[in-house]
Structures are given as structure tokens and as C-alpha cells.
Amino acid sequence: xxxxxxxxxNSYIHPQSNLTAQEKLGPMIMTRGEGVHVFDDxxxxxxxxxxxxxxxxxxxxxxxxxxxxxxxxxxLPFFQTFAxxxxxxTIELAAKLLEIAPVPMSKVMFQNSGSEAVDTxxxxxxxxxxxxxxxxxxxxxxxHGSYHGTTIAAASLTGxxxxxxQFDLPIEGILHTDNPNYYRFSEKDETxxxxxxxxxxxxxxxxxxxxxxxxxxxxxxxxxxxxxxIVPPETYFEKLQVILKKYDILLIADExxxxxxxxxxxxxxxxxNIKPDMIACAKGLSSAYLPISALLVSDEIYxxxxxxxxxxxxxxHGYTYxxxxxxxxxxxxxxxxxxELDTLNNIRKVSPSFQKGLRQFKNHPLVGDVRGVGLMxxxxxxxxxxxxxxxxxxxxxxxxxxxxxxSHGLILRALGNNLVFAPPFIITQSEITKIIExxxxxLDEVHNWYEGNS
Ligand SMILES: Cc1ncc(COP(=O)(O)O)c(C=O)c1O
Numbered sequence: 465x466x467x468x469x470x471x472x473x474n475s476y477i478h479p480q481s482n483l484t485a486q487e488k489l490g491p492m493i494m495t496r497g498e499g500v501h502v503f504d505d506x507x508x509x510x511x512x513x514x515x516x517x518x519x520x521x522x523x524x525x526x527x528x529x530x531x532x533x534x535x536x537x538x539x540l541p542f543f544q545t546f547a548x549x550x551x552x553x554t555i556e557l558a559a560k561l562l563e564i565a566p567v568p569m570s571k572v573m574f575q576n577s578g579s580e581a582v583d584t585x586x587x588x589x590x591x592x593x594x595x596x597x598x599x600x601x602x603x604x605x606x607x608h609g610s611y612h613g614t615t616i617a618a619a620s621l622t623g624x625x626x627x628x629x630q631f632d633l634p635i636e637g638i639l640h641t642d643n644p645n646y647y648r649f650s651e652k653d654e655t656x657x658x659x660x661x662x663x664x665x666x667x668x669x670x671x672x673x674x675x676x677x678x679x680x681x682x683x684x685x686x687x688x689x690x691x692x693x694i695v696p697p698e699t700y701f702e703k704l705q706v707i708l709k710k711y712d713i714l715l716i717a718d719e720x721x722x723x724x725x726x727x728x729x730x731x732x733x734x735x736x737n738i739k740p741d742m743i744a745c746a747k748g749l750s751s752a753y754l755p756i757s758a759l760l761v762s763d764e765i766y767x768x769x770x771x772x773x774x775x776x777x778x779x780x781h782g783y784t785y786x787x788x789x790x791x792x793x794x795x796x797x798x799x800x801x802x803x804e805l806d807t808l809n810n811i812r813k814v815s816p817s818f819q820k821g822l823r824q825f826k827n828h829p830l831v832g833d834v835r836g837v838g839l840m841x842x843x844x845x846x847x848x849x850x851x852x853x854x855x856x857x858x859x860x861x862x863x864x865x866x867x868x869x870x871s872h873g874l875i876l877r878a879l880g881n882n883l884v885f886a887p888p889f890i891i892t893q894s895e896i897t898k899i900i901e902x903x904x905x906x907l908d909e910v911h912n913w914y915e916g917n918s
Pocket of ligand 1: 517576577578579580582611612613614685689690718719720721746747
């Protein structure tokens, strides 16, 4: 056993992993990266088709970002932004985000992770509703199947049972409505538009059942990522926004995955014509070179927050590292790199062949559905294409396909029965061709294994 394998098993708790299996399997240790590739401690090279965790949007060795980090660390590695103190990268990053926001926004808060941005947004919903004298209007709705992070409140919003079980979550006041997954939940002969209407009708029923005066906000990812790249059915967001307006319910867009180009526009909100009251973003904000997240708030919310802060004396929220200068400098340079490298143009150029190439696997015997937009795709694995029956989870079929791809030098991510893909924005056509080729090999190998063993 390699020394760090033992050290890892003996000392580190891996997030989102089966802890017993982790002790048996040990870690896969990466040591360096180059463009869209990473290398393990045996110098095996892998094409990373999920950008780490949907986050290394500019690949693994962007020199300009690294230089921005070291410049800022040399100059001023830290200074707080509590109590009116500030630093230049934070000021400039906030202004830049307001300039590029998909709808007019008034102010920005910084945190360290997507979960904290979502948590901050939840607190601001409560703060806002109290400050405007609607202290009953506090319940928050999200969707089954959604992912909003794992801090206590964000995990409660997350609509995945594995994030709740054994943790006594969700907390009180968090409600979940229909998962808009057309493949899984539409009825026979129901069109996408009819399905969207049914989801929104059910949402309205839930609001009326709870009492609209008790519902403060609705959180949504433009495209649900971790839940299996659930692209909203046609007319979904249009109808959703009518209902939210009708009952005076805030809309918070969780752009943690979709932001900065993933869906083929700079923001998922642009792709689906969403006009949110707050926007949470992270991941691609810094291409994951340093941890940072942002929450953008509307002027209506900001002006009301001011009233709350006058009443209390201060706005009593924030993290030591809110507005960390090195993280802000990295994020500023990341946004600059999107512009310099014209990543949006590259995404638009290569995404049609990425979508088409992966969609061809819809005919594969193991595949039930392929869905996606821009540079994000999920391939859903099924046991029976006709009935959509899934494989027994104990078979770990997704994990087997992930391992088969890995043996050919490709990293993909199996989330249950979904194989997800979200490559860096700098990916080339030939690298996309390679992804498609290896996915085909991995699907065939696991299918042959299954046929031989069933
Ligand atoms: C849509 C969405 N929101 C929030 C989060 C949480 O972000 P973090 O893991 O940085 O806390 C994630 C993470 O994958 C996400 O996909």
C-alpha cells in the first residue's frame, strides 16, 4: 500500500462517500493538472469531463489566475470586510458582478461556498420578511431532486433523501414541490407543456394549502445539476414566475452550477428567462482555484435590509472570509479570462456536437434517457428501456461504468443511475470526440458484463 493511501484511510473522512467502502477501496490521489486533464500519483492521465465538481471551468493550469492569486497574496493576503473595512479586489469584484448580472441587482455579499451563499439567501429571506413587517411569511419551497448544498439550511432545501436521512433534516419551514423531470414523472401522452402546467398547479395547491401569507421564497437551479441534469420542461419557468408573483413569493436562482456559461448563456437565468430577486453563484466564479461564492440581491431587498439593520443596530451576518482579497482577486481574473478567452463562444461552438454525440447513446441497451443543455449532460441508465425500471442500487451499475471509463482515461461522474458530464469551458472538439468514444466503450463493456452475469 502506498504511504498516503494508508494515511488517507486512517485520517480523512471523505464527503459524499460510503465510509466503509472508502476504507476498503482507499483514495484516488491526484497530483497535478494540465488543461482539461489531471494526473494521478502513478502519472496516469485522465480527461476530466466533469470539471472537478462542475467547477474547474478554465481547466487546471490557467497561468493568469495563478498569477492573480500570488500577486494578491504578496500584497495583502487578508483583510476583513466587517465593520466598514474593505479591500480593493472585493470592491471591484462586487461591482463587476453587478455589471454582468442577468437582471438589475443592487448589492453583493461574499461567502466561501455555494452552501453558504444559499444559507445566506435563506437568512436574507427571513430578515427581509421581518423588516417589511411580514413576519409570518417565512416558509421556503424548493423541488424534490434539487441540490442546494449541505449546511443545515441548504441541505434542508436540497431535495435528495440521502442528504436528510440520519441528520434530522429538513428543518421546519422548508417544503418541497414536484421534481420537473419529464422523463421520470410525466404521464402517458402528456406533453412537456402539459407536464409543466401540472407541476405548477401542484405548486399552487401547496401554496394555498400552507397559506400564501406563510410562504416567503422559492429556490430553483435553472437546470437541476446533481439531481441528474434536469432541464426544465417547456414553459416551466414562465408559469412558475406568474404564480410566485401572484402570491408575493421571492424567487432565488441558484446559479452555482449554471452560472458563467454552462447552459450556453452567461447565466442559466438568461437561458430560461428567469427574473430572480437574488442570485447565488460559486464554482465557476473562481474556476475553483480558490473558494468563493457570491449572493446578489435586488434593490427592493437591499433597501428593506437597511431598515432591518437600522432597527437592530447592525446587519448581524457575515463570515471571517467574506470578501477574502486573494479569493476576490482570483474571481476577478477568472471573469476576465472568460472575456479574454471568449469561453462563451467556445461553449456555443462545441456544445452542439457534445450534445449530439452523447445523445446518440439513447439507442444503447443500458440507456433510458439523455438530456442536457450547453456543456452539461446526463445519461440515465435503466434496466428496462420500456418500463424505465432502474437497476438494483446494490449492483452499482453507474459506478461500474464510471470505473470502466476511468480505465480508458476518462473521468465522468455517476450520481446513482445518472452519468453526468460538465467539461471545462475551454474543451476542444477533439477532446469532446474522445469523451464520446470512451463513453461508448464503457457502456459496451458494462453491458457485456451484465449480459454475461444475469
Ligand atoms: C446548485 C448548487 N447549489 C449549491 C451547491 C453547494 O455548493 P458547495 O458545495 O460549494 O457548498 C452546489 C454544489 O454542488 C450546487 O450544485
